[in-house]
Amino acid sequence: MNRTNGGPDGGGAAAGRDAVVGTGTGAGTGATIGAGAAGRAGGNGATAGVNLLGLRSHNTALVLDLLRTAGAEGISRLELAERTGLTPQAVSKITARLRADGLAADAGRRASTGGKPRTVLRLVPEAGHAVGVHLDRDELRAVLVDLDGTVVGERTAPLDLGAGAEAVLTRVAGAVEGLWGERGGKPRGAPAEPGRPVEPGAPGAPGAPRGGAAVGGRRRLSPLGVGIALPGPLDHARGVLHRVTGFPEWDGFPLRDALARRLGVPVVVDKDTNAAALGLAVGGEGGSFAYLHLGTGLGAGLVIGGSVHRGPRTGAGEFGHQVLQLDGPRCGCGDRGCVEALCLDAVARGETSEAARVLGTGAANLVGLLDIDRVLLGGRIVEAAPETFVRGVREVLEARARRTGDTPVPVRIASGGGEEGRRGSGQLVAEGAAQSVLAPLFGRGDG
Numbered sequence: 222m223n224r225t226n227g228g229p230d231g232g233g234a235a236a237g238r239d240a241v242v243g244t245g246t247g248a249g250t251g252a253t254i255g256a257g258a259a260g261r262a263g264g265n266g267a268t269a270g271v272n273l274l275g276l277r278s279h280n281t282a283l284v285l286d287l288l289r290t291a292g293a294e295g296i297s298r299l300e301l302a303e304r305t306g307l308t309p310q311a312v313s314k315i316t317a318r319l320r321a322d323g324l325a326a327d328a329g330r331r332a333s334t335g336g337k338p339r340t341v342l343r344l345v346p347e348a349g350h351a352v353g354v355h356l357d358r359d360e361l362r363a364v365l366v367d368l369d370g371t372v373v374g375e376r377t378a379p380l381d382l383g384a385g386a387e388a389v390l391t392r393v394a395g396a397v398e399g400l401w402g403e404r405g406g407k408p409r410g411a412p413a414e415p416g417r418p419v420e421p422g423a424p425g426a427p428g429a430p431r432g433g434a435a436v437g438g439r440r441r442l443s444p445l446g447v448g449i450a451l452p453g454p455l456d457h458a459r460g461v462l463h464r465v466t467g468f469p470e471w472d473g474f475p476l477r478d479a480l481a482r483r484l485g486v487p488v489v490v491d492k493d494t495n496a497a498a499l500g501l502a503v504g505g506e507g508g509s510f511a512y513l514h515l516g517t518g519l520g521a522g523l524v525i526g527g528s529v530h531r532g533p534r535t536g537a538g539e540f541g542h543q544v545l546q547l548d549g550p551r552c553g554c555g556d557r558g559c560v561e562a563l564c565l566d567a568v569a570r571g572e573t574s575e576a577a578r579v580l581g582t583g584a585a586n587l588v589g590l591l592d593i594d595r596v597l598l599g600g601r602i603v604e605a606a607p608e609t610f611v612r613g614v615r616e617v618l619e620a621r622a623r624r625t626g627d628t629p630v631p632v633r634i635a636s637g638g639g640e641e642g643r644r645g646s647g648q649l650v651a652e653g654a655a656q657s658v659l660a661p662l663f664g665r666g667d668g
């Protein structure tokens with residue numbers, strides 16, 4: 222079960238904490254998110270969307286995560302109590318508020334052993350949406366997802382990450398506002414039109430009855446926020462970029478705050494590899510793994526025990542600039558013989574197998590350092606020759622396992638990215654970026 226440890230706090234403490242959250246946020250006041258809500262905290266709690274971000278109590282997150290995992294079938298309050306360790310009273314209090322906020326709804330009744338049928342509850346996926354944006358060096362990809370992570374809108378556009386902050390911000394704002402606009406949302410601080418409904422037949426809408434999604438006809442997009450994923454290094458906690466390899470002009474740029482001001486919604490900034498790793502973890506990849514992304518650069522997203530490991534300075538996963546060859550070719554980072562430089566050089570020479578062997582050597586170092594359960598591969602270069610890369614990396618890991626006497630760590634192409642991975646790792650990163658907004662609601666993603 223992918224949920225955080227409930228810890229020693231019992232139902233009494235839980236109820237107390239939730240009561241504070243409940244009264245503090247004025248549940249269901251129905252106002253719309255405004256420009257003033259920019260920034261992560263969302264503390265003024267005037268809207269359903271902001272309420273969601275304000276609902277970050279541990280126990281509410283546990284309940285929301287179980288509701289989401291249960292899907293359309295739903296889960297009873299009794300099961301919620303059993304599986305969270307909370308008292309039935311605490312669960313009732315939490316679910317009452319989630320229902321009042323339109324986040325949970327009845328999903329019918331289910332027979333229970335020996336007792337009368339119990340009402341089961343389900344998450345209302347369309348009660349909240351987030352945008353995820355992948356800023357690659359040459360392409361922008363944006364997705365709009367519902368609370369369940371289902372993609373309900375997407376856009377791609379060419380991008381020059383070196384075109385300067387103003388040009389890139391304009392591109393991002395255009396894509397985000399385009400996605401909101403398509404779905405009837407209004408991100409720019411302006412209130413959405415009162416009572417404007419979400420189109421019932423919209424793509425991605427579940428077939429299940431959607432009644433009760435919101436109180437009093439307030440069924441419209443609740444803009445929760447925008448997640449931006451781009452090549453590192455950067456500071457995830459402050460949303461400030463560092464010296465992105467090849468784009469030194471971004472060094473020190475406060476991307477999160479600049480975009481939050483512009484869009485009027487909370488913004489989260491993370492490395493592309495962390496976003497992909499988070500998307501994979503939320504999507505069901507359990508345990509500990511490394512996601513290695515070889516595209517225009519090479520990086521890693523690390524998930525340790527179910528949580529993305531970023532490190533206190535978001536410095537973890539700078540895999541591409543591990544030096545494998547002291548006198549190797551110059552790398553864009555200024556050093557010599559980095560895994561990234563060796564890989565990209567081999568690819569440029571048309572020696573894909575050699576690139577795979579280099580990647581495998583780096584992966585074997587990671588396996589030795591971190592004792593992870595599996596290695597997942599993605600990125601445009603890998604996707605152009607997936608069998609070659611999986612085989613090459615596997616061979617190096619198997620050779621290592623023969624030396625150490627361990628079982629070889631499995632390697633495969635990262636699944637996900639919508640439609641069983643067919644749209645590739647760009648989609649995986651964009652969807653993961655949206656999860657960086659959503660995952661904290663479900664008690665996930667903070668590593």
Ligand SMILES: [Zn+2]
Nearest residue numbers: 542552554559
């Ligand atoms: Zn380097």
